[in-house]
Amino acid sequence: MAWSLDSVYDRNKESPYTFYVPSKAVIDLLAVGDMVKLIFLSDEEHEEYCGERMWVEITQREGDAFVGTLANKPVYISSLQYGQEIRFTPEHICDTMYDDPESKAWDFYFDRKVVVSNDVLERREFNFMMRDEPENEQDTGWTIFSGYEDDGDNENSDNFQVISIGVILNIDDSIISFIHEEPLCAYERDFEKGIFVKVDDYDWESYLNG
Template identity: 65%
Template structure:
């Protein structure tokens, strides 16, 4: 069984609001003796779905953005053992033991929940958003639609998911400009691809319908 390291910057590029990478402030603090987490990927996915492991490595040498360390975990399946010497780069570090000053942003991306239609997730496109009063917990009150859903689709709760807002930001992060606006508000994408606020949205019909 052969393996390689995932490049966390490439993964973050694909999913910038749902794949965390340590900030430069954290990476600049790293020193010999610190623990960092790396993603060890199996080159060929196993029949049972096993594709790799995230494991801690203790840094023993630092040379710019290149590191040497020793494995601090006992692998579940990969052909390695605790104490093995590991060479890696800063691009392979997916986590550290340091508190990250950007953690509040990531908490928002992961913990803020929105209601999204399956059509949005299938098309990776959304054109209408409205914010009702939240139902408590992590609910933001936002509902997000593609704009192509018909009445039958909208009337079936099975066609909606309650997910982290980071998933939606991965599709289009232009909404960050108004995502903190309080309820009640509604936005629609115009022909130029930009979101405009619907000032005359019929909230009475929506709330009492």
């Protein structure tokens, strides 16, 4: 076989705040005739390829054992054909046609944005964060630093990106306890305790007038 099905459970474990997995309530609703989306991986090497998400129509179900037919024409996987029989389990289902009430929990993680330094994303580590007044509905007001940036880097906007807050939570979700705190506020990591602590003496006057 020149292809395989990806595990959405593994992907969600790696990125719990940005990779949606259908809830058990939705999986329990699935029946013959329903459409589900699976991620197909190719054993062949393709440039800039990380899997094809395609719809499969369920033709049989016995508990968690599903059989279906491929409802899309693959672009990269030559050994797969439209209408081909596919056997799968809930572990392979990344989406359905049903409205999932639990998916709303992901809306905040996807839609709300933070500003991060490039160094945070390169290191996958952050140790200082500050919250200014948000500029719009999507903006959280948070700016996040690794703590290793040079002063010159912080003065150059090219060294920062706007990303979904879920990406940061995938790195360290211990900040959930205070991400809704009202601005102006700042937190830094206490390396001895391994936790974030509030910076009560942060110089907001210099920041705001700088």
